Amino acid sequence: MQWTAKDSVAVVTGASSGIGKCLTQLLADRGCHVMAIARRADRIREWSASLGCTDFGGVTPLAGDITDHDVRSTVRSMIETHHNGRLDLLVNNAGIGGIGKFADATPERLRQIMEVNFFAPVELTRILLPSLHRGSSAVICNVSSVLGHRAVPDKSEYCASKFAIHGWSDSLRAELAADGIQVTLVSPSTTKSEFFDSLIETDPKTTSRSMGHWSPQRVAAKAYHAICNRRSEVILSLGGKALVYTDRLAPSLMNKILAQRPAKTDDSSNSVDQ
Ligand SMILES: NC(=O)c1ccc[n+]([C@@H]2O[C@H](COP(=O)([O-])OP(=O)(O)OC[C@H]3O[C@@H](n4cnc5c(N)ncnc54)[C@H](OP(=O)(O)O)[C@@H]3O)[C@@H](O)[C@H]2O)c1
Incomplete structure (x- = not known):
């Protein structure tokens, strides 16, 4: 059975920019009622006002930090009040990163990245x-990363957080299968969003290079397709697939390739994908 956006109720975290914003717009355009969460909810208010889709779907902005228990409780209360406690789609998309060697980082970088x-x-x-x-054919869509399948240097905390969400998603999918709730893991590669403007505890001179990048619109469209088809897992982009499948076939080769990357210098740092 397919998941359909029309008249569905969704929660999307990290909806003020990038992938979350594009996915929220896509869902609302197709008649879904989306509760869109981010700390900068004013941004959501600005762009959702111009959507003009209130007759069908709609966007309800909610300002808050998802690491705050009270904010999460408010989301639940709003679903109880406005949608009779029914939810058809939860998109766990909000995320942050940091670049730099583990040995140079404070414990706080790990703590913050794991929290969010x-x-x-x-x-x-x-x-x-x-x-x-x-909900009806409910889906939990977790936006992970190709780095939740293959870890790379200089992003140990980020990789750890994405491996954690990957493992938890696999476990939860099996637990919820009998209840008809699907868990969809979406793993993008480098995406041109504001992600790299908000890296924590990262040398400002650091640039993130990759083998090409996708637009957030393209990632959101693929995520939407995966949700509608109730897919278990999608790895996006050729570069991402190359990284993940080469690692699965030849992990020692991948270890060697990644260990040979040049040491960090003043004007260069990274990177393969995010
Ligand atoms: N960009 C990439 O290259 C890339 C690649 C693979 C996977 N991803 C993953 O894709 C997801 C979306 O990233 P993006 O590329 O769209 O980056 P983005 O444009 O920076 O969007 C991140 C979103 O997360 C929200 N957010 C961050 N911390 C939050 C918190 N504590 N509470 C509530 N919202 C919070 C931000 O909103 P506020 O700041 O307004 O709160 C923003 O809306 C992330 O999980 C990321 O790991 C990104």
């Missing part, structure tokens, strides 16, 4: 599970 990329989506899912059970 792992603990917050897990706890948001926990609190919304009863509503998802009331």
